[in-house]
Amino acid sequence: MTLTTNPFDDDKLREECGVFGIWGADNAASFVALGLHALQHRGQEAAGITTFDGRHFHSHRAMGHVAGNFDRDDIIRKLAGRAGIGHVRYSTTGETALRNVQPLFAELAEGGFAVAHNGNLSNAMKVRRTLNRRGSIFQSTSDTEVIIHLVATSARSGTLDRLTDALKQVEGAYSLVVLTDEGLVACRDPLGIRPLVMGKLGEATIFASETVALDVIGANFIRDVEPGELILVNDSGIRSFRPFQQVEPRPCIFEHVYFSRPDSIAEGISVYEVRKNIGAELSRESPIDADYVVPVPDSGVPAAIGFSQASGIPFELGIIRSHYVGRTFIQPSQDVRHMGVKLKHNANSALVDGKSIVLIDDSIVRGTTSVKIVQMMRDAGAREVHMRIASPPTRHSCFYGVDTPERAKLLAAQMNVDQMRDYINADSLAFISIEGLYRALGQERNNALPQRCDACFTGAYPTTLTDVADKERAASLSLVASR
Template sequence: MQEWDGLDSEADAFRDECGVFGIYGRQDAAPIVTLGLHALQHRGQEAAGIVSFDGAQFHVERHIGLIGDTFTKPSVMDRLPGHRAIGHTRYSTTGESSLRNVQPLFAELADGGFAVAHNGNITNAMTIQRVLQKRGAIISSTSDTEALLHLVATSEKTNFNDRFVDAVRQLEGAFSLVALSSKKMIGCRDPLGIRPLVLGDLDGSYILASESCALDIIGARYVRDIKPGEMVVITERGIQSHFPFDSVDSRFCIFEYVYFARPDSVIEGRDVYAIRKNIGVELAREEAIEADMVVPVPDSGTPAAIGYAQEANLPFELGIIRNHYVGRTFIQPGDSIRHMGVKLKHNANRRTIEGKRVVLVDDSIVRGTTSQKIVQMVRDAGAKEVHMRIASPPTRASCFYGVDTPETAKLLASRMSVEEMADFIRVDSLAFLSTDGLYRAVGEEGRHDDKPQFCDACFTREYPTPLTDLVGADNVRRLSVLSSKG
């Protein structure tokens, strides 16, 4: 998770997680990784890095900024030769936005170089790092991923695979990892499979990526998802699969389907776009209301709005237009135009919504301030009534598995009833999708309360792993302080 600083200190949305990508066995490895990261840009837009290996040495490039602004320059690609490479795109961690935290992290170990890229959140990283520091380890970043580097380096096992296994067995929380050594590329998911990781093939070269959309951009073939608790080792001899963890029931993050994954991805065998439309269908079945049109809050609310409109037999209209060319750094703290707020990214389509009863469909409500501004914008454009329907259950708790959420006390649903929230954002009515409805939308009959099929802790407060770094009097910082945010 990351710090809410500067202009974003009151940000009213989830920030995406991080994206990982790796390829083994192509002379143009780094350019392919660049394309893969470009497809995963939605998972993090603060910084990116690539580590390549040319058979003799490792090459590292890490930059603040978007992939297209930093890694498409010929001079950068020239510094990344090699036939295997891994990459990472991210938001900044909670300590700071600096190059020392940009992944992949790389270190020279006793038997050679080792790089790792991580999507998720190691929830006992602070505990591990305190132990390592007492043994004399020097921690050089504020990233939880660094704990893995030290654990691999200090393991007493005799070969690299065993040292890697020894290290990941000590981790708690969520992690989808892509790692690179001089001889192999490794992919690994935590036992619960909270974060996604897929395997692809490009003309015989193996690929690991956070989502299948990263395979599409380079014309690679989707092979399968890496299974929860699986570790794949890719070498010149091919690929081997290992299961180093005790077998447990998976708990994939259900919010990946609601918001984080790209709509054109297939994750865990499920079509993300189809699920988001199904979410809208379930929402209309549960919370229909008389209205003249359905309007999405773009872009994340669009598929659910389509499903809602189809099920409710209402027109689907683009009543809000999004400006796609406003970056996060467009307005700096203290700028005189800061008060313009949401209008920089959204504008009401007055000719469409004036005099109409409008159902606004959005993916979630976090702090509620953005929803409040959007509702007011639609009212100012002449809407007769404004009803809001949310394509997920109320977000009542923080995520500690690699998703950037405010602390629980700042989540609107943690301190208000639905009726109070409706008054706060000034809508005529407000309703959320039920937890069972969300489960039905992804293909389940409903939530098994005694044995949930997904991680839904942000809705239910039921965390599937220990949160070790949040327990203990000596823990004076939130877990997020040492999070890689991705």
């Protein structure tokens, strides 16, 4: 029997992917591998690298982590070239299989085309059906492959124009790095939902999902790739294009709450500082009298520090996380299955026994994690267990590249806060307000036109959800037909 040993991670929203691209560096694959290491938190399911040596493309894709797959000299040597792109994956569309691991590559009429995608296309199924009827044969179940077929069938000339034509036919979220014979292309959807940054290392130009990937290779951050911008880098230099109609950007607000590493700079703002601000806002909105502020490791730590500093309640590590436990292990008997919970997280009983504690976590999704944590604290002798959540209630699914349960499985979509408190068996429960979350970012929310994509909290989706609407329409017709 196999038991997952990350019981406090199985109820988190999962980021979908991380991308990295570099042009103009000797042994580019080594830099890509290092960049992907820094982005591993964005996807642990699979990883891949494609390079270009000026004549040929070289690829290696594998299931699992970057370490173990791309720290071998024999693999890196085979990925020759001064240009490369890479991808770490947590699937949001498509099955868990090697054929869906990116970068995806195809030999098109105008040359090789490799693409790595962070995001999700919300009309991919509709576009795919149209392409199927025209004769396109898909090799994967990933929405990203739609882009390749749209490029391949475009009537435009030149890779950049064909890519632009393709992207004008899709909706949703995408930050892409594309490697072609003509150069490296980086682009971001007009709303800028998913992040993408640009850096320099000597003469080399780099693109990555987060600034930490620049840090790890010693590159300098230049700027964000702007929403709706395409950047082409080749031996002739760097050129920027803006082929899309300009709209008000809506970057994902959850990048600041959970997805990005705390040592990243997102949109010019320190993610760590924002998370501390969130904790401070939370303490002002929902004060509590307690002995200790205890973070749910590791994502709850910065918000817990902010809560502690603003409230004056001491910060303590009431839950200790082991960093030396693998993802799975083999149990000899189902009778001891429950012991796996304590392999990765264990209560600091000497600290919490007899105390009133306030637990800080980043979110509640299904609620299963919160139930386990609260019970762990009670078993350790805590007198009172209060929970404060560093994001508003997650009431809606994400369709822009974040793996969220369907709405019927989101606890906040089925219960009010009092019911949720009873469900997790806490003495009190409170979430930061949507207004407080924006204040932590230094903004006031514009209710008529929110400055960020906060749809998972508010249901205010910034794009048309074609595939969702088609699915709901089909389900409705099926229900009527069955009556």
